[in-house]
Amino acid sequence: MTRPDTQKGDDRHFTHGTAASTADMASEGAIRPEDKSFDAPHAREAEEPLREGEKHDQLAAKVETAENRQEALLDEGLEESFPGSDPVSVKRIT
Known part of the structure; x- marks a missing residue:
C-alpha cells in the first residue's frame, strides 16, 4: 500500500x-x-514589564483605531469567535 x-x-x-x-x-x-x-x-x-498591580489591556491598540471601546470589544468578540455558529454578544459596559 x-x-x-x-x-x-x-x-x-x-x-x-x-x-x-x-x-x-x-x-x-x-x-x-x-x-x-x-x-x-x-x-x-514582555517588551516593557508591568508595574506591581498593573494589568495588561489587550484592547488598547484596538481602542485607538476604533470609534470607542465598545466597538473594540465587538471587533475582539468577532475575531475570537470566528469561525463559529453563535452570534457575538458583547456586554455593554456602563
Missing part, C-alpha cells in the same frame, strides 16, 4: 496538521525562526 504524498503542506489550512508555531502565525503574519526551535521558551519576555 502506498502512502499519500505528505510533503504537500501548501494546501493545508494553517491550523490543520501543522506545527503550533504555524498556527500562532495567524496573529503575526509570519513564522519567527526562533519559535520553531525545540528549545523555544513557552512564552516571550
Whole structure:
C-alpha cells in the first residue's frame, strides 16, 4: 500500500496538521525562526514589564483605531469567535 504524498503542506489550512508555531502565525503574519526551535521558551519576555498591580489591556491598540471601546470589544468578540455558529454578544459596559 502506498502512502499519500505528505510533503504537500501548501494546501493545508494553517491550523490543520501543522506545527503550533504555524498556527500562532495567524496573529503575526509570519513564522519567527526562533519559535520553531525545540528549545523555544513557552512564552516571550514582555517588551516593557508591568508595574506591581498593573494589568495588561489587550484592547488598547484596538481602542485607538476604533470609534470607542465598545466597538473594540465587538471587533475582539468577532475575531475570537470566528469561525463559529453563535452570534457575538458583547456586554455593554456602563
